[in-house]
Amino acid sequence: MWSAAQLADARLDARWRARRSGPEARVFRAVLRAFVERAGPVPVEAVVASLPELEAARVRESLARLDADDLLVLAGGEVDVAYPFAGRPTPFVVELPGGQSRFSCCAIDALGIAPMVGARIEVRAPCHQSGAPLAFPVDPHGPGAAAAGVMVWVARPGEDARRCTDTL
């Protein structure tokens, strides 16, 4: 087994650090808030409208840079994916407080949503080997007892892999 520290891919970790502090961080937070507030892909125009203090062209440029860095996926005027959220159905369902469901890109992304939103969520996904349905709560401090025994497989990404679109 690997420890969490060993699991962190150095290449991706650099992106996460840039995301938190770089010039696109504000735009990325707005995208993530939109995914929390509504289901499905987020229209670029909705992101622009949520940031009235920024010029629309600057927001669009930031989104393009975030897409180029594989921090989100733009398609047809919408943000299809903004890690950890997917705008279209995946096997990984996260139920937010209040019962609204969202899709996440993978197991690790689903587990990271509770600490990100600071609330207890429910994760539902199939066992990748047997197909048996799994469902367990995750709060900001960790998975609930119902997750005891559950395991995750963390693949080593290819050099040119885009995370979600290449791993689902």
Next chain:
Amino acid sequence: MLNFFRSEDELRGWWEGNPGVAGAGATVADGFALGRQIFGDLLDEPAR
């Protein structure tokens, strides 16, 4: 590919059928720690 398995036995059974896949298994607790490390503070406004 980052997937869930119901148990270590299920994970081992899958891996034995897919030995060429590069990666590793981890407990759900370690998976959570990684998810928190990556996403935990993404919505936090930076300190001024």
